[in-house]
Amino acid sequence: MRSALPSAGMPTRHRGVTLLELMVVVSIMALATAGVSIALRDAPNAQLEREADRLAALLEAGRAASRASGVPVSWVVTPAGFRFDGLPPQALPENWLAAGIRVRSAQPILLGPEPIIGAQSVVLSISEAPQRTATVASDGVRAFAVRD
Secondary structure (H helix, E strand, O other), X not given: OOOOOOOOOOOOOOOOXXXXXXXXXXXXXXXXXXXHHHHOOOOHHHHHXXXXXXXXXXXXXXXXXXXXXXXXXXXXXXXXXXXXXXXXXXXXXXXXXXXXXXXXXXXXXXXXXXXXXXXXXXXXEEOOEEEEEEEEEEOOOOOOEEEO
16 A cells, blocks of 8 residues: 655655746746736827827817906917917917928917807828828817717
8 A cells, every 4th residue: 555645755846837937937027017018009090189289188178268368369370389379378288299290271269258259170181191180170069079
């Protein structure tokens, strides 16, 4: 009859994973994850959509500031980005976050102080994908929003 316990001369055989093996697997997974996240950079379309959403929010903020103060405010394109005429300097951001954003319609946008303004729009593109555009528009009554 065999004993369930190993004899003194036989090495014991352990089953399972050692801590070292587990650490090696975790570090390999971490390196693979880091490599994938570096490889997945922002696509130009995503940058353009993000900038269009941001511009719509900024135009609405400028419109609200104009109505609150009673001072006419207009959004003007500059070589470095844009500015809000009628607001104090640095009241709102004046640059694009993504590189290569271009404004196809460079006419100033009047934001107020009247509650109803004329229908206005801004067409944006990005230099990395010039055929792709995003339009930020308002009919003069509703808020500025990204339109298809």
